[in-house]
Amino acid sequence: MKERSDSTQPDRLEAYLDDQMDQPEREAFERTFGTDAELRAQVEFQGKIDKTLRRLFDPLPPSEDLIASLRPAASEPSEAKIPASATGGKLWQMVRLVSLTTAACLVWGWVAWFYLGSSNSASRGYAVRPLAVIYQESVERGFEPLWVCEDDRQFASTFLKRQGQGLLLRPLPEGTQMVGLAYLKAIRGTTTTLMARVDGEPVMVFVERLDRDRTLPAPSDSSGLHLYRKELASLVLYELTPLDSPHVMEFFYPVDVPNPVDIPGSDPVDIPGAGL
Amino acid sequence: MEKSRTTPPQAVSGASVPLDPEAFAALFVRSYKRFWLVAAAITGDRTHADDIVQDAALVALGKLDQFVVGTNFNAWMSEIVRRSALNVARKAQNRSTTPVDPTQLDRSNPGSATPTCEDGLALHSTGALPEHQIDFDDDVMKALRQVSEVARACILLRIVQNLSYAEIAEILQIPKGTAMSHVHRTKRVLREQLKNPFAKKLRDSEASS
Numbered sequence: 001m002k003e004r005s006d007s008t009q010p011d012r013l014e015a016y017l018d019d020q021m022d023q024p025e026r027e028a029f030e031r032t033f034g035t036d037a038e039l040r041a042q043v044e045f046q047g048k049i050d051k052t053l054r055r056l057f058d059p060l061p062p063s064e065d066l067i068a069s070l071r072p073a074a075s076e077p078s079e080a081k082i083p084a085s086a087t088g089g090k091l092w093q094m095v096r097l098v099s100l101t102t103a104a105c106l107v108w109g110w111v112a113w114f115y116l117g118s119s120n121s122a123s124r125g126y127a128v129r130p131l132a133v134i135y136q137e138s139v140e141r142g143f144e145p146l147w148v149c150e151d152d153r154q155f156a157s158t159f160l161k162r163q164g165q166g167l168l169l170r171p172l173p174e175g176t177q178m179v180g181l182a183y184l185k186a187i188r189g190t191t192t193t194l195m196a197r198v199d200g201e202p203v204m205v206f207v208e209r210l211d212r213d214r215t216l217p218a219p220s221d222s223s224g225l226h227l228y229r230k231e232l233a234s235l236v237l238y239e240l241t242p243l244d245s246p247h248v249m250e251f252f253y254p255v256d257v258p259n260p261v262d263i264p265g266s267d268p269v270d271i272p273g274a275g276l
Numbered sequence: 277m278e279k280s281r282t283t284p285p286q287a288v289s290g291a292s293v294p295l296d297p298e299a300f301a302a303l304f305v306r307s308y309k310r311f312w313l314v315a316a317a318i319t320g321d322r323t324h325a326d327d328i329v330q331d332a333a334l335v336a337l338g339k340l341d342q343f344v345v346g347t348n349f350n351a352w353m354s355e356i357v358r359r360s361a362l363n364v365a366r367k368a369q370n371r372s373t374t375p376v377d378p379t380q381l382d383r384s385n386p387g388s389a390t391p392t393c394e395d396g397l398a399l400h401s402t403g404a405l406p407e408h409q410i411d412f413d414d415d416v417m418k419a420l421r422q423v424s425e426v427a428r429a430c431i432l433l434r435i436v437q438n439l440s441y442a443e444i445a446e447i448l449q450i451p452k453g454t455a456m457s458h459v460h461r462t463k464r465v466l467r468e469q470l471k472n473p474f475a476k477k478l479r480d481s482e483a484s485s
Contacts, residue, residue, distance in 0.1 A: 011460075014460040014463065014464065017463060018434075018456075018459060018460065018463075042467060045467055045470075045471060046463060046467060048412075049416065049463075049466050049467065049470065050435050052412060052413060052416050053416065053420075053431070053432065053435050053436060054435065054436050056322065056413060056416065056417065057313060057316055057322060057432055057436045058436070059308070059309055059312040059313070059316075059322075059325065059326070060326070061308065062304075062305055062308045062329075062330075066330050066333065067301060067305060069334070070297065070300065070301040070304060070333060070337060071297065071298060071301045130295070130299055130303075130345050130346070133299045133302050133303060136302070136306065137302060217344075217345045217346025218346050219346070220346060220347060220348045220349065221348070221442075221446070222348055222349075222350055222443060222446055
């Protein structure tokens with residue numbers, strides 16, 4: 001093996017192989033390949049080893065049986081099917097709302113049967129799901145909302161009905177878009193979730209009545225998510241975001257809603273014995 | 277109704293809430309590959325990693341009340357996987373050193389606590405590999421078994437899963453700097469072993485004389 005006069009050369013090689021160098025350093029190191037054939041050979045050989053390790057240690061995904069054995073027996077609501085004849089725009093949104101409302105009714109019907117019909121309802125409680133899990137599942141499903149409001153009145157009426165206080169959003173800055181609403185049971189069964197994108201990143205804001213707030217665990221560091229809380233009038237807002245600061249909750253403001261519209265499928269459901 | 281009350285946003289710190297099975301299943305499936313790599317690294321072999329991770333999942337399911345939501349799920353689950361893998365490795369070690377009939381002793385690998393990689397290679401190959409590649413694969417597996425379990429886990433999580441050192445440190449509960457040292461050192465060892473294993477043995481024997 002060629003004797004190296006530079007005692008840091010092995011460290012530089014490892015740093016290069018491990019992608020620990022910045023761009024100028026990397027380019028300078030690569031220029032030495034022209035004069036150091038052995039260095040180049042080491043880099044190529046490591047590439048061969050890495051490729052072999054990736055192939056040898058590429059696991060198959062977990063089996064369906066394993067996943068089934070881990071999940072609870074309760075069924076999930078079935079995906080609402082949008083008729084092929086549905087068009088875009090308002091008609092599509094209405095059809096989607098009707099289909100999803102039907103699915104939501106089935107879900108709430110099951111929930112009512114499960115909790116009201118059981119003599120053991122007090123002990124079942126409300127299954128708290130970590131916000132990071134709710135977020136991740138939503139992202140994996142395409143970050144699709146349950147419901148897209150047609151106008152401000154529908155938007156404000158939704159929060160009035162579910163949280164007892166109308167809410168609107170001030171105009172959002174460039175790069176921040178509202179995606180829609182969802183009912184994800186994040187804090188309570190009645191929580192309303194606003195889904196948004198900030199510079200393309202999915203962000204969720206969970207809205208609930210202040211007197212129904214609960215202590216929520218912060219996401220772990222490995223989730224890459226941050227949780228922020230603020231109180232607004234009689235409500236509490238939580239923003240779950242991959243960004244270092246909240247970007248959406250600031251824009252909510254409380255409003256009166258003199259003639260609220262009826263929002264099908266937005267009825268909040270109290271679950272007896274569920275700690276609500 | 278009070279409308280003027282408002283508070284500035286505050287970052288939320290941790291609080292204790294139990295994990296439900298559905299949340300556990302979602303978190304487990306999402307990080308399944310990492311747990312599989314930890315299992316394969318501990319045993320030095322891929323053959324039983326599936327079973328080890330499955331067993332660990334069932335153990336974890338029975339211990340959900342001990343997990344605090346908001347703490348590091350991957351680190352908690354990886355520790356359970358590690359213990360399951362160590363049990364398997366120890367049993368394999370005991371089997372390989374237990375006297376059996378001479379034909380079985382001939383097929384065993386006395387220098388290793390784990391079976392050969394042939395079954396695993398067949399499991400993961402999608403077609404016939406050139407013979408030199410099969411030999412190289414065998415050599416890589418043998419060289420990998422020369423380093424410690426933690427070093428194996430570090431290099432596999434880094435190279436196969438492309439995890440950051442912060443993520444590796446969280447999963448294995450070691451400092452970031454230690455994880456990086458393991459990866460760099462193991463890469464160097466693998467290159468030396470695989471390029472010229474006889475030259476290395478010669479250098480080692482010369483150094484010790």
